[in-house]
Amino acid sequence: MQRRKFLEKIALSTAAIAAGTQLEGRTGMTTERLTEAQYMGGYAAEPLPMIRAAFIGVGARGGDHLQFFASLEGTEVVAISDLYEDNVQKWQKVANEIGAGERHKDVAGYHGEEERWRVMLEEVKPDVVFIATNWHNHAPMAIAAMNQGAHAFVEVPIAVTLEEMWAIVDTSERTRKHCMMMENVNYSRDELMFLNMCRQGVVGQLLHAEAAYIHELRWQMEEQERGTGSWRTLHYAKRNGNLYPTHGLGPVAQYMNLARQEDNFKRLVSFSTPALGRQAYAEKNYPADHKWNQLDYQGGDLNTTIIKTELGRTVMVQWDETSPRPYSRHNLIQGTKGTLAGFPTRVALEGGIEGLTENHHRWAQGEQLEMLYEKYDHPLYKRLNHATKDSGHGGMDGMMMYRIVECLQKGLPLDQNVYEGCYWSAVAPLSELSVAQDGMPQAFPDFTRGNWKETVPLGIVE
The missing domain is CATH 3.30.360.10 (Dihydrodipicolinate Reductase; domain 2)
Structure with a gap:
């Protein structure tokens, strides 16, 4: 019995070592920062007094984000991309109504093919992109947005795999663009x-x-x-x-x-x-x-x-x-x-x-x-509660969007x-x-x- 227990311990230790070796390669623990990259903890981008925003995915959460963003001063909704034309048309109309025909009046619409959002990024060149799509699309869309010169704001989770997360980090550091996961809670x-x-x-x-x-x-x-x-x-x-x-x-x-x-x-x-x-x-x-x-x-x-x-x-x-x-x-x-x-x-x-x-x-x-x-x-709650209480999830959605816009306009580090x-x-x-x-x-x-x-x-x- 003592020999059996000893062999069992050895087997467990070997499995643990093997798992650890596999994990190190998988998670990129030894990855070095690119020479042209910049650490983004506490990073403050150049102020954006007027923020031109594009939205990818407006079937549910994305539409809510658009609605509150469009209501804030110094914002412009410039483009919407969604698989479905009715979603795009609905939120183009909402944005135009919020802007009273003066702001958000020429919102470009992209729908149909899966990759239409890439065309939108290339043609519109927004300052920021809000992404509210299925989880598998979060990382590719955020990375593409940053590579096109936009700050990326992504619904939760920020990505599905560890490899995708490393790619997001590397892209953010190289492009010096924010990539914030929008954790509203x-x-x-x-x-x-x-x-x-x-x-x-x-x-x-x-x-x-x-x-x-x-x-x-x-x-x-x-x-x-x-x-x-x-x-x-x-x-x-x-x-x-x-x-x-x-x-x-x-x-x-x-x-x-x-x-x-x-x-x-x-x-x-x-x-x-x-x-x-x-x-x-x-x-x-x-x-x-x-x-x-x-x-x-x-x-x-x-x-x-x-x-x-x-x-x-x-x-x-x-x-x-x-x-x-x-x-x-x-x-x-x-x-x-x-x-x-x-x-x-x-x-x-x-x-x-x-x-x-x-x-x-x-x-x-x-x-x-x-x-x-x-x-x-x-x-922050005392200051913004009255202005955001009618937004989603008891006001937390509006408060998050207000802070995103405030930080971008003033050139402040983001809260996340x-x-x-x-x-x-x-x-x-x-x-x-x-x-x-x-x-x-x-x-x-x-x-x-x-x-x-x-x-x-x-x-x-x-």
Whole structure:
């Protein structure tokens, strides 16, 4: 038995070494920055007093982005590209109406063939491009936009593979163009307040975070020819990991200053439950010969991933778009002096909260939170809430777009840099590797090539 255990340990060690060797080549850990490239952490581009923007993909999220962008001063919608002509025509009309016939009046439209967006980039030469298409198109479109001289703003995730993420980083550094993943949840009221409280040291030194995207979206399987479900369902069937980590992870990563001077992502382990829910839903709702019943669903219904940081802190990230349960992003940050938690929002501090709780064994929550909002609401929320509250997702979409436009017009660094978009998105392919290897740890590539130690943490924007 001792010999057998020894041989088992050797086999495991050999497998780990082999996996590590494969991972190093896959993630580009030894990749050198190009000589003509520039590190983009904290990068501020030349001010753009008037921003000429093109939009690729306006079937859902892209149209919302266009609508709020077009309403801001110093903006011009110059082109729209979508597979479908009706989408293009709809948003050309909306842009023109917002501009009252003076701004956004000659919006070029491109539709039909898959690659029409490339023609648009070459002909229109926009200053910025907003990309809201299926996940596989994010990286090629962002890279092409930067190569054509435009800043790229991409829906989540920034890319699907680690190779694509490295290509985005290299292109951004070479062209000196922003590539920001538009993580809107970083602009939610509670997430902004928690960031403010963390910066003020209210919960002490940060130890652990929890984040999630729990959102039952089986109904999207009804979108079979057009719409999100027509392509996203295939991801659920073919991939097994945490495919959508950034909504929960983005905010807690900024609380912890990950990839910004203080700490960084180091490695993760990941496990998925059995894949049962999607298959059962398809069998219940569609004929036996329906295409959704021809898929072999491999993606577990719920994935749990644990991230270890360079400082030894931990982050639990969960994802489930299948199970019948209420929506949650979880959003928890734990420190040496207390804990901030979401869904429902609640706060516990050592010694209690004056006027609210006697000790840390009880949460301050519900109506008690009004006192905390008054004291700790983020200055950005106070400044922009009234102007953006009618935009999507409770105002966070509009606040994000306002900040993008403000930073570009004033020549300020963006609130989210290209490296953060890659780190947060990298959880998906790394979790797939870990799940496939029965939870084997996977190292994060250092997309900054060591420069994260020089990147100033995100400040409390006034």
